[in-house]
Amino acid sequence: MKIIKTILVATTLLALTFVGQASEWRALDPENTVLLTLPHGKVVIELAPQFSPNHVKQFIKLTREGHYNGASFYRVIDGFVAQGGPKDGSPLDKATKKLVLEGEFSVDENFTFTQVQTNDMFVEQTGFKEGFALGYNSKEQKAWMLHCPGVIAMARQTGADTATSHFYITIGQATRYLDRLMTVFGRVVYGMEHVQAIRRTEVVEGDTPVDPKYYTRMLSVQVMSDVAPSERINIEVSRTDTETYRNKIADRRTRDNAFFFKKPPPVLDICQTPVKSRRVK
Template sequence: MFRLFSVFAVLGALLFAPLSASAQGLDPENTLYMDLKDGRVVIRLRPDLAPNHVARIKELTREGFYDGVVFHRVIDGFMAQSGDPTGTGMGGSEKPDLKAEFTDAPFSRGVVGMARAASPDSANSQFFIVFNDASWLNGQYTVWGEVVEGMEHVDAITRGEPPADPDKIIKMQVAADAK
């Protein structure tokens, strides 16, 4: 009986374990794993839309820049924003700002966009994930990815501007580098 249970336990673990990026049909070099308190979020990168923004996100991710960074602005029904190492919404990386890469890709649920200041060419390291349709952002902010798995974990991020006890990115990695 114990052996039968063990066989079913192993099979269940294999069947319900998260699939790797390549097993999901995603390019591991253009897939991010973002680990949050409630689980892993898988983001498909869109270098076809924003090659410079994707390159920056991957560069910062590989440097460990996003590990431990909080979600400093989370608006119910709109979006969760992170990527500022100061946690204030005023900071960024030491790298130069990026030129806008606006497209007609819509901001629908799970789309990841680059945050910026008033200037279209002021994006640096901050990004946001929209909870719902945010079509008023279309063509005004750079779309660089989309959540393909784990949106329920994004939905669970603590709300606030800033949240009293903000959630953080535990670890973010390019799938090709994941161990």
């Protein structure tokens, strides 16, 4: 009897351990996840309708109508962005509804997020909300998504409310000077190496321009829920609202490791604070 009790206790503890581990991860909603297939690999993008609802809605609509299939990344600048979409002046480009900028959103006094840094170079506070990097201004009671590497945002013309269908993915350093000026509506959670491999279209002055026929094309862009289950790429991401994640941020800020024999300042750039992803069956 004693042995049986011991086994039951051990089994219970093991089960609780697995539950605790599972709670550190969040499964993506296939209705708000996009599968981008490039000639050299697949990319998974998590969309953020909670922060940019109208841009996400239009992007999903255009995706389901097949408008991105075969489109090119025509403006790809090393260390900056990979921008693509339907050809300028195309019937789709002319007919698509122009979107009101969703560069920021209002919050109330109950707004919470996992704070990363105060007195950030661009904003009062930075932090994570549901895995997305945000800036926050308590006096304005506004928050916004940040231009960290790997985010997807909608391109626009000079006017603030002129975005339609073209989008870009940041492929270099954080372009934080674009925060609040553009609408970020998602981020790459899988396959960033394939995004980085998109053919650059900008060349050194005096060099031969890249022929458009060599631009990287989007073989297909699909909402993950529309993909056959056997072909889906199922991703989970680290939850950023747990004590475990807060401790990771604290450890990263203090750099309490023998490698750092000279301690860097105790600051933490949110764009250098990755949210981990993992592939699951």
